Amino acid sequence: MKLSILMPVYNERTVVERCISQVVTAPLPESMDRELVIVDDCSTDGTFEILQRLAAAFPQIRLYRHPQNRGKGASVRTAIEQATGDFSLIQDADLEYDPAEYSRLLRPLLDGHADAVFGSRYMAGEQTRVLLFWHSVMNKGLTMISNMFCNLNLTDMETCYKVFRTDLLKSIPIRSDRFGFEPEIVMKSAKRKLRIYEVPISYHGRTYEEGKKINWKDGLKALAVIFRFWLIDDLYAAPYGRGVLNNLTGTPQYLSWLSRQLRPYIGDTVLEIGAGIGNVTGRLMGKRVLYMAAEKDPLYLHALRNRFLRTPNVAVQRIDPEKPEDLAGLERCFDTVLCLNVLEYVDNPEFVLECLRATLKPGGVLVVLVPQSPSLQGTLDRSLGYKRRYTAARAKMLLESCGLTVEAAYNFNKAGTPPWWIYSKLRGSRSIGKPVLKMFDKTVWIWSRLDRIFPWNGLSLILVARNANFSADSPTACPSRQQIPTSSN
16 A cells, blocks of 8 residues: 655745655554655745755655646646555645644545545644634634535535545546635535545644745635535546536436436346446436446446445446456346446447346346437547447347347437537537536426427437347346445455
């Protein structure tokens, strides 16, 4: 195990050497290594020369420098990009926080209880310096407002000591360049439903005469950051978008409409391939005996496990539909298999469908959702990673070639076809803005009623195919919810 200590530095020549000395010698849990990722934010007081000397003396230090001053948030963002540890801890260079408390901060993460741990200055720590009343009031007020908008009960939102699983931290886009980093990361952690713990820490705060940099203007900016990221669902960095999953978190009416179309075909035991972050799972799992939400992406698996941790009929499983071994032991187990927005990504859709068909009980149903109309292929499709779009005839032929009987095929979301053509073909855009998606979502109640009368094809195609000819001889014993192994990802 390795801990990445992320240290933004700006004009701290009087304390930075003593701080780094404490950081590189601070006790860590047994068998844990450390790296200190320092980002100098274009210091002008000689700090960088001190850092260069220390980096040459300590092999654990990896030093980077911004060519111009950009702020704490920008420095933390750079450090996150360079982190290679299993966990990442943010450490200011001003000696206000005590590195001797690293083990206490890491314990909930190492025990598997938490995804993020915040050190609270307002819980009962061993030592806390008594400082300015109004500064404390501002901190607690910002924490209260942040809690109201993100529905948490933190005691110290503005704390420097925040520790994350590095894979999760790297997947969260950081937009704030200054002290807005703190409310931004809290809001996004709340929306991502990370398991957050707080532990008490000591605090040796500085006065403004001693070099404290944050002021009342940063407090006002923090309020704007809280409101901005409450409105905007900017939750996943680009490599972890898989297209519409990010934006669909902000389109609940569209998701409810889609779920209503799928619900008549859902049986008691369901396998959902490519479940993503559980947008559809959460709407269809009710009253099912077993609902298996399958994913191959470790970040989405983590989100699924957090979301359905205490849902007894939902099993979260790592399954890559292109690897038959991931489906071993699940033969003839499910009444329904959902394959939503999957076939457009895989290299061999025929092979994937044959593997999925093997998991269906005799008479079971495979429900497929694919993007329709190859003529719509454009920049949006390339941005999302689509390898293909389907015609109804081609999709039916594909299912029938795998031994399935197509019972229904119908258009879905005709209202979305013209905007997609405009953005993808006419304008050459690589994304659709969240305000446009939200506007669409607020008017879904209209479009869902008009969908049947529009004369063009839908943006998507839904097909329902039955496993009518599969032999029922010697059915396998399907695992129960408690018997299903979970992967370590």
